[in-house]
Amino acid sequence: MADEARGAIELDLSVVIPAFNERDRLPSTLTETAGYLRDRGLTFEILVADDGSTDGTAEVVRGLADDIAGLSVLRADENRGKGDAVRRGVLAARGRRILYADADGATPIAELERLEEALAAGARVAVGSRALPGPGISRRTRLHRRVMGRVFARLVQQLVVPGIADTQCGFKLFDRSAAHELFAASRTNGFSFDVEILALARARGIPVAEVAVSWRDVPRSRVSLVTDSVAMLADLVAIRRRVRAGAAG
DSSP states (O other): OOGGGOOSOOEEEEEEEEESSOTTTHHHHHHHHHHHHHHTTOOEEEEEEEOSOSSSHHHHHHHHTTTSTTEEEEEOSSOOOHHHHHHHHHHHOOEEEEEEEOTTOOSOGGGHHHHHHHHHTTOSEEEEESSSOOTTOOEEOOHHHHHHHHHHHHHHHHHTOTTOSOSOOSEEEEEHHHHHHHHHHOOOOSTTHHHHHHHHHHHTTOOEEEEEOOEEOOSSOSOOTTHHHHHHHHHHHHHHHHHHHHHHO
């Protein structure tokens, strides 16, 4: 599907996948996602938001679009950050519901059904969680990532978004109006963009549900546990200040 020929037809679901140098991992993720959605009979689009990749990611996606109907790529000329990529994808999406999912497929696409149940129950944002227990849930995580994740989650709860155990799982479902409202207001371009989105939802009274999902730790994470952790801490302080200023205004 050509980028410029997407049209304005409303779909059941848009899947937004941010990607930076993911030419090797994307094909299996895209094939599995499209196959699952086709089997369910959903009308859908898959938007790969290429964040200035230098490895030919965009070209690989365009090649796959010949076989995967509804697949397109939104390419940035330079690397701007995961938050910027997801924002571009979400604001371009035309599905009644919008799923943001990571390129590595760490959360199986079938876990979408758990998030759909939360929206059907009244939430407008459903957050996949690696922290909550649940029936049929399986997780495989390396120890150092589990420890760092818990430290960051504690800081998030204390500084910005109390009550959500895992803000960073790359698997979140929105109704379209909530997604467009929240991402249009967001400013964080780095990995902490999830925190800002949830803080904005809380400030605006948009119902959020946290839902246990299966997850596996996929090698070659894009997050540096040292460099990005420092940047994410600075982001938390900035997000807290912006959201509080907006609420006060």
